[in-house]
Amino acid sequence: MSLLDRIKVCNNGMDVAAYAPFIVEGQRLGWVHSDFASALKPFEDVFLESDNAVTLRDGFNDYRSRSDAVLPVLRSLDADGWFSGWRDEAYPVGTGFYDEAFLEMERTAVPRFGVPAFGVHVNGFVRDGDDLLMWIARRADDKPTYPGMLDNMVAGGQPVGLGLLENVIKEAAEEAAVPAEIAGKAIPVGAISYQHEEDNCLKPDTMFVFDMELPKDFVPTNTDGELSGFKLLPVREVMAITADSAEFKFNCAAVNIDFFIRHGILTPEDPDYITLQRGLHQ
Amino acid sequence: MSLLDRIKVCNNGMDVAAYAPFIVEGQRLGWVHSDFASALKPFEDVFLESDNAVTLRDGFNDYRSRSDAVLPVLRSLDADGWFSGWRDEAYPVGTGFYDEAFLEMERTAVPRFGVPAFGVHVNGFVRDGDDLLMWIARRADDKPTYPGMLDNMVAGGQPVGLGLLENVIKEAAEEAAVPAEIAGKAIPVGAISYQHEEDNCLKPDTMFVFDMELPKDFVPTNTDGELSGFKLLPVREVMAITADSAEFKFNCAAVNIDFFIRHGILTPEDPDYITLQRGLHQ
Numbered sequence: 001m002s003l004l005d006r007i008k009v010c011n012n013g014m015d016v017a018a019y020a021p022f023i024v025e026g027q028r029l030g031w032v033h034s035d036f037a038s039a040l041k042p043f044e045d046v047f048l049e050s051d052n053a054v055t056l057r058d059g060f061n062d063y064r065s066r067s068d069a070v071l072p073v074l075r076s077l078d079a080d081g082w083f084s085g086w087r088d089e090a091y092p093v094g095t096g097f098y099d100e101a102f103l104e105m106e107r108t109a110v111p112r113f114g115v116p117a118f119g120v121h122v123n124g125f126v127r128d129g130d131d132l133l134m135w136i137a138r139r140a141d142d143k144p145t146y147p148g149m150l151d152n153m154v155a156g157g158q159p160v161g162l163g164l165l166e167n168v169i170k171e172a173a174e175e176a177a178v179p180a181e182i183a184g185k186a187i188p189v190g191a192i193s194y195q196h197e198e199d200n201c202l203k204p205d206t207m208f209v210f211d212m213e214l215p216k217d218f219v220p221t222n223t224d225g226e227l228s229g230f231k232l233l234p235v236r237e238v239m240a241i242t243a244d245s246a247e248f249k250f251n252c253a254a255v256n257i258d259f260f261i262r263h264g265i266l267t268p269e270d271p272d273y274i275t276l277q278r279g280l281h282q
Numbered sequence: 283m284s285l286l287d288r289i290k291v292c293n294n295g296m297d298v299a300a301y302a303p304f305i306v307e308g309q310r311l312g313w314v315h316s317d318f319a320s321a322l323k324p325f326e327d328v329f330l331e332s333d334n335a336v337t338l339r340d341g342f343n344d345y346r347s348r349s350d351a352v353l354p355v356l357r358s359l360d361a362d363g364w365f366s367g368w369r370d371e372a373y374p375v376g377t378g379f380y381d382e383a384f385l386e387m388e389r390t391a392v393p394r395f396g397v398p399a400f401g402v403h404v405n406g407f408v409r410d411g412d413d414l415l416m417w418i419a420r421r422a423d424d425k426p427t428y429p430g431m432l433d434n435m436v437a438g439g440q441p442v443g444l445g446l447l448e449n450v451i452k453e454a455a456e457e458a459a460v461p462a463e464i465a466g467k468a469i470p471v472g473a474i475s476y477q478h479e480e481d482n483c484l485k486p487d488t489m490f491v492f493d494m495e496l497p498k499d500f501v502p503t504n505t506d507g508e509l510s511g512f513k514l515l516p517v518r519e520v521m522a523i524t525a526d527s528a529e530f531k532f533n534c535a536a537v538n539i540d541f542f543i544r545h546g547i548l549t550p551e552d553p554d555y556i557t558l559q560r561g562l563h564q
Contacts, residue, residue, distance in 0.1 A: 098553035164550050187546035191556045208550050262544055264469035268446050268490050271380035274473045278563045 003243045003260075004272045006253035007279035013197030013204075014282070022113050023055040024066070024102045027095060031114030033200040039082060043073045056103075066103035074109045083108040085144030090160040091117060097158075097206065104160050108144075114202035117157060120167050121255045122186055122210045124153030124176065124220070125235070132235040132263060134256075135220060137175070137227045139249070150241070150248040152255050153220065153230065154178065154212070164188070164208050172212070175227055176220035186212035189262060192254050192280045209255055211262075235265050254280055285525045285542075286554045288535035289561035295479030295486075296564070304395050305337040306348070306384045309377060313396030315482040321364060325355045338385075348385035356391045365390040367426030372442040373399060379488065386442050390426075396484035399439060402449050403537045404468055404492045406435030406458065406502070407517070414517040414545060416538075417502055419457070419509045421531070432523070432530040434537050435502065435512065436460070436494070446470070446490050454494070457509055458502035468494035471544060474536050474562045491537055493544075517547050536562055 019031035032040070032054045040047045040054060046069050048055045060066040067090075078086050086108055092101035093115045110117050124135040135153040139146055156171035158164065165184065172183035189211050196203040220230045233241075242248055242256045258280055260266035266273070301313035314322070314336045322329045322336060328351050330337045342348040349372075360368050368390055374383035375397050392399050406417040417435040421428055438453035440446065447466065454465035471493050478485040502512045515523075524530055524538045540562055542548035548555070 097556065188549050189546060190543050191550065191559055193556060193560070206556055261472050264471060267470050268473065274379065274475060274488055277473055278475070281560045281563045 002272070003239075003253075003257050003266070003270075003276060004279075006242060006246075006248075006250070006257065007276055009246075009250045010194035010196055010254050011279055011282050013195045013202050016202065018200075019114060019202060020049075021053045022115065023053050024093075025056075027102075029093060029095060029102065029113070029115045030204075031202045032112070033114075033202075035200050036082065036112050039077060039080070040073070043076075046070060046073050060103075063101065063103055067105070070103060070105060074106050077112075078106075078108070082112060089157065091157065092160050101160075107157055107159070111198075111201035111203050114204065117203065117205045119155060119157045119205070119207050120164055120171065120210060121152045121192075121207045121252065122154035122168055122172060122183075122212050123255065123259045124178075124212050124214055125259075126214050126216055126218075126232065128216065132265070133232050134235050134238045134259070135176075135214065135230050135232050136238060137220075137222075137230050140226055140228045143226055146249045148228075150252065151227070152252045154183075155207075155252065155255075158208075165210075168210055168212075174224040175222055176230065177223050178212070178214070178218075178220065182214065182218070183212060186210040190258065192251075192258055194251065194254065194279075194282050196250060205251070207251060207255060209258060211259070235260070235263070239265060284554070285521075285535075285539050285548070285552075285558060286561075288524060288528075288530075288532070288539065289558055291528075291532045292476035292478055292536050293561055293564050295477045295484050298484065300482075301396060301484060302331075303335045304397065305335050306375075307338075309384075311375060311377060311384065311395070311397045312486075313484045314394070315396075315484075317482050318364065318394050321359060321362070322355070325358070328352060328355050342385075345383065345385055349387070352385060352387060356388050359394075360388075360390070364394060371439065373439065374442050383442075389439055389441070393480075393483035393485050396486065399485065399487045401437060401439045401487070401489050402446055402453065402492060403434045403474075403489045403534065404436035404450055404454060404465075404494050405537065405541045406460075406494050406496050407541075408496050408498055408500075408514065410498065414547070415514050416517050416520045416541070417458075417496065417512050417514050418520060419502075419504075419512050422508055422510045425508055428531045430510075432534065433509070434534045436465075437489075437534065437537075440490075447492075450492055450494075456506040457504055458512065459505050460494070460496070460500075460502065464496065464500070465494060468492040472540065474533075474540055476533065476536065476561075476564050478532060487533070489533060489537060491540060493541070517542070517545070521547060 021028040022030040089107040090104040094101035126133045137151040154172045169183045172178035193206045303310040304312035342351045371389040372386040376383035408415045419433040436454045451465045454460035475488045
């Protein structure tokens with residue numbers, strides 16, 4: 001097991017041969033597995049299947065009408081068990097973070113359509129002289145996705161209508177009871193992109209990464225029930241856990257690796273140094 | 283003009299159609315332009331041209347014999363004006379930084395063979411409260427490559443037989459009179475890779491990047507004549523120069539952009555944020 005294995009898991013979905021393009025207004029926004037394409041067949045007033053593509057039908061001419069047309073289909077598919085927990089959280093769906101979205105879609109449905117999703121991941125850390133310590137979180141055992149796995153101190157998907165730093169402040173409060181004065185000083189330090197495949201879903205996702213330095217005496221407390229607890233560990237111990245186990249949720253391992261590189265913990269002596277960094281920006 | 287333009291210049295050599303593979307022991311190590319391939323024709327006891335490839339002939343069975351066979355050819359080509367200044371500095375030539383080199387080659391010849399080269403680039407910076415200032419250098423007007431252009435405070439190619447941090451310490455002393463106690467604390471913060479084309483040469487190069495924090499009262503002095511001077515500028519001013527002019531040597535602009543991102547100066551509000559980071563790891 002190695003850090004490179006973690007990055008390979010993040011990018012295990014680069015081959016899209018098993019997927020059909022998902023097209024809206026003539027543009028490919030995502031990738032749909034044939035299983036899920038079959039499940040969409042009964043909803044032919046909304047989705048058209050032809051030429052090995054799934055297309056949102058013409059006639060829904062704006063963001064609102066497209067979103068409204070798709071919503072009842074998603075509700076019905078959710079009732080049939082196609083998703084892993086309805087959140088009542090709308091995600092924008094488009095070609096990229098900086099392009100105008102074509103529609104919005106309930107969060108839990110996004111991976112089924114293989115459209116790009118975005119999130120914020122926050123490295124909460126403490127300085128002790130020259131040493132760094134990281135706060136790491138464990139996901140609650142009843143969380144619908146990746147229950148019980150290790151996670152970054154604060155992380156969350158990027159919903160419609162919230163700025164990135166606003167989202168950091170909101171998630172830091174909910175997940176770890178971090179005061180807004182501290183979370184608001186989190187520094188954006190880069191973006192990590194990958195294309196992950198899991199359970200016949202493609203995730204071509206991007207994480208906006210923030211470093212949040214915490215006072216030595218701050219102790220996080222979860223307030224929303226999504227985490228079961230936190231641990232403050234020396235950064236080298238977090239590196240060992242990341243390399244030697246698969247305990248971290250796959251994309252949180254990538255956020256850790258980026259942290260180790262940026263802070264000089266993982267050094268160019270590691271023969272995977274260059275390959276790892278390419279893997280963080282697919 | 284924009285930061286994205288700078289990254290595009292770094293990666294302007296991704297199309298290798300005009301180049302023939304350079305092969306040693308059955309492995310492609312680089313790319314040779316047809317002009318230079320013609321110049322190699324008279325040296326057919328060392329280089330074989332066939333099947334649109336340039337191959338180091340069999341019979342040179344180890345690092346030393348390959349290096350010794352190539353050296354007189356390079357001397358002769360240098361006398362004919364094919365290179366831009368003989369340095370008497372051997373570069374390792376192989377498939378990558380972490381793989382055993384097949385031979386060594388005078389530094390100035392490396393771009394003609396399109397083999398991967400490696401270097402260290404050091405961001406020298408000063409903290410003033412919450413503000414960051416960067417030391418930037420100007421290359422001497424008589425430097426054989428990129429004379430008069432702006433540069434990172436300290437940078438240098440990675441020759442045979444020197445560790446990366448050793449090279450940082452050596453270059454920091456030569457280029458900026460930085461004491462070893464300070465340079466030795468430079469932190470490795472990542473690697474930047476690009477494939478640049480210029481004057482019928484391909485450069486598939488990697489820069490190992492270091493952040494070196496300097497005391498406020500330290501003033502760099504060049505000792506080797508390769509730089510004409512230094513300036514300490516607020517980081518936002520360095521960002522404006524990098525974006526608005528082509529004054530920085532192309533790859534130093536990429537090192538700046540990486541610095542701006544890692545330190546939260548360039549933020550996710552920039553619509554090129556994700557694209558820029560992909561461009562830093564080609």
